Amino acid sequence: MTNPDDFLSGEDPQMARSVSELQAFLADVHQRHACLREGAVATYIPELAKANPDWFGICIATTDGRVFEIGDTQPNFTVQSISKVFVHGLALEDHGRDVLLSRVGVEPTGDAFNAIVLDEASKRPYNPMVNAGAIATTSLIKGADPTERLNRLLAMFRNYMGHEVVIDVASYISERATGDRNRAMAYLMRHFGMLQSEVEESLDLYFQQCAVMVNCRDLAVMAATLANRGINPMTGDRAVHARYIRDILSVMSSCGMYNFAGEWGYKVGLPAKSGVCGGIIAVVPDQIGIAVFSPPLDERGNSVRGVKVFETISQAFGLHLFDSSRGCNHFLENLMQAEKSGTSGVERG
Template identity: 60%
Template sequence: MAEKHDFQSLASSIQAVASPFRSYLNDLHEKYQSLNEGTVADYIPELALADPNWFGICAVTVEGQVFEVGNCKQLFTIQSISKAFVYGLALEDHGREYVNSKVSVEPTGEAFNSIVLDEKTNRPYNPMVNAGAIATADLIKGNGGTERLKRLLDMFQRYTGREHDINVPVFLSEKATGHRNRAIAYLMRNFGMISEQIDETLDLYFQQCSMMVNGRDLAMMAATLANGGMNPITQERAIDERYVQDVISVMLTCGMYDYSGEWTYRVGMPAKSGVGGGITAVVPGKLGIGTFSPPLDVKGNSVRGIKVCENLSRDFGLHLFNAAKPERDLEAWIEGSDSIDSW
């Protein structure tokens, strides 16, 4: 069974795919590498150490083809991107109805760290804001913090095909400066939305955000969701297919902080961003996209990452609600059809 999870050896055996799509991604990377807008997050001291020039784009198809350009192997902390996948595990642990009784699925229009709950139900609005993510983390089963963390790491390994580490300095930094999240947790405890194990749950939440990933991991995670919950390379199931629609639905409506409405309008892919500079985007039935670039806009989303996803959505008709014939046929560009003109 060990060989099944050895993602690095599997990935190293994948030959470079000569296709117009690879050239397209190279051109896209070159186009936006010089974009100098945005600022690197610094509210967590360790995040401020990121190089603003880091920039990677990776796409993984549901058939397991991998296309990457730039800094796709550069490690960084997953941050809020973890929220979508932990939500999926909570659904597997408890089912839709119980999870929905603790965490709603409504967009807020508020900042991700707002101290606000639904006035009628006292639930956090959705699992993609901090309040909802803390409530979701509280739902993860396990006998103590160590076992619960192991279950999270095992889950992420099923998505990416490789083991992951926690960045301890980032975890300790988040824990030391997480007073606002602590206030959110105690407010939710007051209304019975989370259990009494507040410190353990907060540690789990800070640890999940401090897990190390790279751009290729984000593309593989998205491709796994695009493939109905099955990792397209290892063929291991990462999430029960019944809950894939729940996860990507909330990603579409709430995954890009308070830019989610604009994102759905312009890009139309279920996606989740993180202040570490990553974006993971799902094209159901086709592929997953992972981008990494630390400079963020005022909403907390990667500036270059948004540009990349806008271009991909427009050029290949990847918007979820697109009804027009796309300018370029994605499958043909990936396979390298001789009938395709150079971009």
């Protein structure tokens, strides 16, 4: 079995880029971090407390349709805050950059994801990745009525995942019943004219988007769709217009990990987004999408195992976007070359 320490030495940037070695590497990383017992499953929404803390999956999807996975990549869970990335893209398509920027900023806050705070000067929520900004973004989704808006949102998720989408009703009801903090944010934003629709209608759609069911493999494919300039690499369907990928990834880079965004950018260096069910996605533009699922969270609301896995993978393969020593880190090109040379072990999507 491959030793992860060999990858971390940094002596050979081309080491273990073949497809079979990648699968072995993921297995080693999974084994190494499965023993972590830090963190706790989220409980502020009652349905989240039912998650199995031992679930742990890692998945990489490439822009040419390969999938590499290890561990618990098939159990379903609710997407929660990771949904904000994709709804942000839909709102951009519906209204364009200027309109969206007039309602929601793009500045990191340093505050927790559920902080009840708006920009003092503009009265906008700070960015689309915190709850206040996500509620405002969701309120911008076009539709003649709530049903049409929900159907458009589900169709968008379907294009990213490549299959039909369902909402976990129990999670939706649980979040709606305990969502007073989000209501407080919404009413504050309505007071300043930052909501496009009525408070309860906006919140209802927001709670439903957070309750969309996914698994770790779905998240990797969704991230790979962003890496592939908006086209799902498994189906060929366009999920978001290429012109908005820059906007989406920029906000993920600066705001996707909340008040951990600075340290994440320093250590991992990839556009990313986390969710309180234990999922984290990250994007290597034009190459791969990565997803990790493990429910126990740290004090900032990010998966403990997930953060460690991404630090390991980024360092091992030189994926940090500002790591000039690795020469643009052609992760996917090395996989393709390995396949052409006849290396076995490809896990196909």
